[in-house]
Amino acid sequence: MKISQTVALFTVVLAVALDASAQTGNQKAADAIRKADQQWMAAYAAKDVDKSAAFMAPDGAMYAPNAPAVQGLEAVKSMAAEMFKLPDVKLTWTPTLVEAAKSGEIGFSSGTYAFSFKDPSGKTIDDKGKYVTVWKKQADGTWKVVRDIFNSDMPPPSMH
Amino acid sequence: MKISQTVALFTVVLAVALDASAQTGNQKAADAIRKADQQWMAAYAAKDVDKSAAFMAPDGAMYAPNAPAVQGLEAVKSMAAEMFKLPDVKLTWTPTLVEAAKSGEIGFSSGTYAFSFKDPSGKTIDDKGKYVTVWKKQADGTWKVVRDIFNSDMPPPSMH
Numbered sequence: 001m002k003i004s005q006t007v008a009l010f011t012v013v014l015a016v017a018l019d020a021s022a023q024t025g026n027q028k029a030a031d032a033i034r035k036a037d038q039q040w041m042a043a044y045a046a047k048d049v050d051k052s053a054a055f056m057a058p059d060g061a062m063y064a065p066n067a068p069a070v071q072g073l074e075a076v077k078s079m080a081a082e083m084f085k086l087p088d089v090k091l092t093w094t095p096t097l098v099e100a101a102k103s104g105e106i107g108f109s110s111g112t113y114a115f116s117f118k119d120p121s122g123k124t125i126d127d128k129g130k131y132v133t134v135w136k137k138q139a140d141g142t143w144k145v146v147r148d149i150f151n152s153d154m155p156p157p158s159m160h
Numbered sequence: 161m162k163i164s165q166t167v168a169l170f171t172v173v174l175a176v177a178l179d180a181s182a183q184t185g186n187q188k189a190a191d192a193i194r195k196a197d198q199q200w201m202a203a204y205a206a207k208d209v210d211k212s213a214a215f216m217a218p219d220g221a222m223y224a225p226n227a228p229a230v231q232g233l234e235a236v237k238s239m240a241a242e243m244f245k246l247p248d249v250k251l252t253w254t255p256t257l258v259e260a261a262k263s264g265e266i267g268f269s270s271g272t273y274a275f276s277f278k279d280p281s282g283k284t285i286d287d288k289g290k291y292v293t294v295w296k297k298q299a300d301g302t303w304k305v306v307r308d309i310f311n312s313d314m315p316p317p318s319m320h
Binding site (some may be wrong): 003004025063064065066067068069073097099100101102104105106107108110130131132134136146147149151152153154155156157 | 185221224225226227229230257259260261262263264265266267268272290291292293294296305306307309310311312315316317319
């Protein structure tokens with residue numbers, strides 16, 4: 001191995017090591033949050049009101065755009081039930097950044113979403129945007145949502 | 161003191177104790193986040209582009225409604241500069257829930273905002289909504305914004 005190759009390899013190894021050290025927080029907890037984030041999405045995909053609402057912490061709130069904050073289990077259930085009624089409704093999201101504190105009981109997931117449904121005229125409405133979800137580990141070890149907030153990347157309807 | 165009074169006092173003491181024990185996380189860190197949250201607001205009130213952008217973590221992103229995510233110092237500065245140009249622009253926010261992890265390096269602030277400006281016709285546009293900001297303690301001890309996201313409580317403009 002030439003010296004230049006050794007230096008190049010060393011540089012790569014150092015870069016990887018630095019990148020790993022830049023990973024602050026608790027990876028195990030972050031993995032658990034990522035898993036909860038995707039299980040929550042599965043509950044929405046299954047249009048399961050109870051399962052989707054079960055991911056909310058007792059004092060959790062959902063901040064949907066162009067509507068007041070929704071807090072409390074019954075209010076969250078109503079919102080989900082309304083959404084699930086939309087024709088051909090589809091909601092998926094992709095966490096792009098998930099982190100948890102070193103102490104492993106608070107963290108967040110953040111990423112992009114895609115949302116679509118058919119309006120009364122049968123036209124497909126496509127929306128995409130971004131979200132932040134704050135998670136807190138509960139006494140029973142499950143991760144639940146303290147705050148969930150999202151908004152659209154697209155101009156308001158009047159500007160379409 | 162009658163027995164009924166003693167019982168009542170005991171109940172109050174117990175309720176306060178339970179409430180305190182329900183306060184999870186790191187109160188000192190939460191206080192620091194609340195302070196940073198309000199200092200950030202002061203930088204916006206002063207229409208100080210550099211100071212307001214200085215609250216962003218190096219990889220921090222702002223998720224404003226009806227626009228793509230804004231990431232990176234220059235992009236955040238541009239967004240602030242555009243906002244500060246709006247006639248009579250006023251932005252205030254009130255954190256209603258601030259928490260930090262026990263380990264004291266990750267936390268969030270969440271609450272309500274009020275935003276107003278004059279449109280080209282001179283009419284005041286009033287908006288109010290809610291926000292979630294994820295904060296991370298930096299190597300130098302300062303708290304900076306990893307993710308900031310907000311949306312309006314009001315119906316979209318086309319529905320006003």
